[in-house]
Amino acid sequence: MVTGAGKGIGRQISLDLAKNGAFVVAISRSTEDLKSLQEQIQQMGKTCKMIQADLGNVEECKRAATEAAQLDIDLLVNNAGISKMGLLVDLTVEDWDAVLNVNLRAVFIISQIISKGMIKRRKGAIVNISSQASSVGLEKHSSYCASKGALDQLTRVMSLELGKHNIRVNAVNPTVVLTDMGKTAWSDPKRSGPMLAQIPLGRFAEPSDVSEAVLFLLSPKASMINGITLPIDGGFLASKL
Numbered sequence: 001m002v003t004g005a006g007k008g009i010g011r012q013i014s015l016d017l018a019k020n021g022a023f024v025v026a027i028s029r030s031t032e033d034l035k036s037l038q039e040q041i042q043q044m045g046k047t048c049k050m051i052q053a054d055l056g057n058v059e060e061c062k063r064a065a066t067e068a069a070q071l072d073i074d075l076l077v078n079n080a081g082i083s084k085m086g087l088l089v090d091l092t093v094e095d096w097d098a099v100l101n102v103n104l105r106a107v108f109i110i111s112q113i114i115s116k117g118m119i120k121r122r123k124g125a126i127v128n129i130s131s132q133a134s135s136v137g138l139e140k141h142s143s144y145c146a147s148k149g150a151l152d153q154l155t156r157v158m159s160l161e162l163g164k165h166n167i168r169v170n171a172v173n174p175t176v177v178l179t180d181m182g183k184t185a186w187s188d189p190k191r192s193g194p195m196l197a198q199i200p201l202g203r204f205a206e207p208s209d210v211s212e213a214v215l216f217l218l219s220p221k222a223s224m225i226n227g228i229t230l231p232i233d234g235g236f237l238a239s240k241l
Contacts, residue, residue, distance in 0.1 A: 001025040001073045003055060003110065004080030006033025008179030009129060012207035013077055013214050014048075015040060020215065022075065024048040025068045027055070055080050055106035056098060065113035072121065073114050075218045078107040079129040083144040096143045103147035107154060115162055124167040125218045128155050129210070132175050132233050136240050148173075152229050159227030168226040170217045175233035176204040201234030 002017070004010035006028030014024050018041045026048060028034050034050040041048045049071065053064035081103045084095035107128060118124030133141055134148035151171065158169040176186055176195060186192040186204065196202060213232055216222055231237050 001027070001068050001075070001110075001114065002077045002079055003027045003106070004129075005037060006030045008181060009174075009177055009207050009210050010077070010079040011037060012211040013079065016208075016211045016215055017075070017218075018044055018046045018048060021046075023071075025051065025071060025073065027051045027053055027064050027068070027080070029054050055110075056082075056101045058105075058109065061106050061109045062113065065110045069113055069117050072117055074118070074121070074124050076111065076114050076124070076126045077129065077214060077218075078110060078126070080106060081129065081131075081147075083141065085140045085144075086142075087140055088142045091142060099143035100147050100150075103144070104150050104154070107151060111158060115158075115167060118162070118167045119165045122166045124162075124165075125222075126158065126162070126167065126169045127214050127217050128169070128171040129214075130155070130171040130173045130229060132173050132231065132236055134173055134229070135237055155229060156227050163226050168217075168222070170222075170225060170227065171229045172210060172213050172217070173229050173231045173233065173237075174205050174210050175199060175231075175236050177210060178204050178206055198239075199234040199236045200238065203234060205232055205234070 002010050002014045005014045005026035014026050018024050026037055031052050038050050051064045051067055053060040055061045084099050128151055130151045131148040133145045134152045138145055155169055155171040162169055210232055
């Protein structure tokens with residue numbers, strides 16, 4: 001099961017999971033994105049299930065997770081996320097809530113519902129898509145940084161509580177990722193230059209960089225890895241911590 005599967009990182013993860021033989025349950029706000037994703041997966045000769053839901057809404061979040069749980073989910077990727085940029089003094093309560101609702105509350109609700117089935121089957125793996133913003137402050141990103149910092153802590157608690165049931169929980173923490181949205185947002189050298197200068201490898205991440213790390217953490221090859229937050233940042237955090 002992959003949330004935020006319609007675009008960007010979530011779409012890449014969904015496609016890569018399907019290529020590797022997984023039956024993908026994809027969740028997205030956009031019916032059009034789900035339709036095109038389904039077509040791509042079917043072109044591989046694979047089957048999948050699409051669920052449309054706005055994960056910022058509690059009831060829709062519960063509905064989507066409950067529907068997915070009927071399919072005995074073994075692997076969960078909490079990828080859905082949004083950002084509302086603005087200075088602390090200008091950010092509205094509505095914008096703050098919108099970010100926390102999707103980036104944190106939805107992870108709690110979905111993981112709670114899906115993990116109950118995993119506990120019964122005594123197996124499972126969960127990967128939460130966090131960010132380098134969980135560890136460093138980024139100007140005009142107060143709600144986003146707060147949500148990702150909390151997500152890392154939630155990941156650690158989940159790993160402690162669910163690990164007892166043979167369920168592993170980890171997070172990945174990418175730098176800027178060159179999705180279509182990322183390319184647009186970081187196309188101006190005046191903005192991208194200072195960030196790139198802090199990345200020793202000198203580049204931003206591709207969606208495949210994130211997806212490959214996620215697939216590894218979901219796989220049996222990572223059977224002894226639990227409770228980590230894995231930077232995918234080209235060394236950005238190496239001089240920050």
